[in-house]
Amino acid sequence: MGRVILNRVLGSIPVILIVTLITFGLMRAIPGDVSAALGGVSSTLAERELIRKNLGLDQPWYVQLTKWYAGLARGDLGRSIFLGKDVTQATFERLPVTVSLSIYALVLTLIFGMVSGVLAALRQNSWVDQAAMMFAMIGVSMPNFWLGLMMIVLFSVQLGWLPTGGYIPFTQDPIGWLRSATMPAISLALLQIGLLARITRSTMLEVLRQDYIRTARAKGLPNYLVVGKHALANTMIPVVTVIGIIVSLLISGAVVTESVFSIPGVGQLLTSAILNRDYPMIQGGLLFVTMLLVGINILVDVAYAWLDPRVRYEGG
Numbered sequence: 001m002g003r004v005i006l007n008r009v010l011g012s013i014p015v016i017l018i019v020t021l022i023t024f025g026l027m028r029a030i031p032g033d034v035s036a037a038l039g040g041v042s043s044t045l046a047e048r049e050l051i052r053k054n055l056g057l058d059q060p061w062y063v064q065l066t067k068w069y070a071g072l073a074r075g076d077l078g079r080s081i082f083l084g085k086d087v088t089q090a091t092f093e094r095l096p097v098t099v100s101l102s103i104y105a106l107v108l109t110l111i112f113g114m115v116s117g118v119l120a121a122l123r124q125n126s127w128v129d130q131a132a133m134m135f136a137m138i139g140v141s142m143p144n145f146w147l148g149l150m151m152i153v154l155f156s157v158q159l160g161w162l163p164t165g166g167y168i169p170f171t172q173d174p175i176g177w178l179r180s181a182t183m184p185a186i187s188l189a190l191l192q193i194g195l196l197a198r199i200t201r202s203t204m205l206e207v208l209r210q211d212y213i214r215t216a217r218a219k220g221l222p223n224y225l226v227v228g229k230h231a232l233a234n235t236m237i238p239v240v241t242v243i244g245i246i247v248s249l250l251i252s253g254a255v256v257t258e259s260v261f262s263i264p265g266v267g268q269l270l271t272s273a274i275l276n277r278d279y280p281m282i283q284g285g286l287l288f289v290t291m292l293l294v295g296i297n298i299l300v301d302v303a304y305a306w307l308d309p310r311v312r313y314e315g316g
Helices: 002-029 034-039 045-055 061-073 087-122 127-141 144-158 174-208 211-218 223-260 266-276 279-307 309-315
Strands: none
Touching: 002 061, 002 279, 034 045, 087 127, 087 174, 087 223, 087 266, 087 279, 127 174, 144 174, 144 223, 174 223, 211 223, 223 266, 223 279, 266 279
């Protein structure tokens, strides 16, 4: 198990370095300049050049990249140009919002996705199966930003049940948090519910056709034991991998969802940084998110190895 974890950690280092290079290159390639945003529309060319010089943006790209990596080696992700604070501090201030929203969406995904997938497999070709798969297809096909806007129109503007946006911390007001996070969480989760339901159904159908399931039923075991103890346990092995992908999609999808619902999370922070060309915030924020996603994938690999002993034996 230790070797499996070590191999995953070492294998993630090139991924992180490639992400930093791509981020650095793209932000310098797209139109726009932070000096224009700082100087304003009335600023002169000389004033903008002075701003670029003060920020070190007039230096060659390889010098800027070297300084970035040097700071990264010291654990310094830089300082946000517009926020006036360390990138690490700004990210950690917003992180609890994104994490709480993602956890809420993940809980909804696991409950509705797995339950609908299992029920569809147990009632194959019935109306339950068709209804579950139709719901899954709708969820997979519907963009989360469009769903978020439609939910705001219906539940906030028309019915007045939920706030149009904003965020209330759970520690401050649990009911207020639930009201402010429900629509964003559903908007995030619906696509993942459809994906998980389809994967769970197909995997469960395959497991239910195995000989050991027929043997368990031939021995007279109750159906809930056959499904819950034997079938579901083996269904979880490939489903765990999908859950890791889903968590990554939830975190990345928060960039759009937080902007739609005006939620002050990491996603909105990165969106504002991109619009303002806040290079240190973009590079440091995306690096932080990348490391978070890599850590999640490592945890999924560990869970997979724990569920399937063959992975432990092969990985050492």
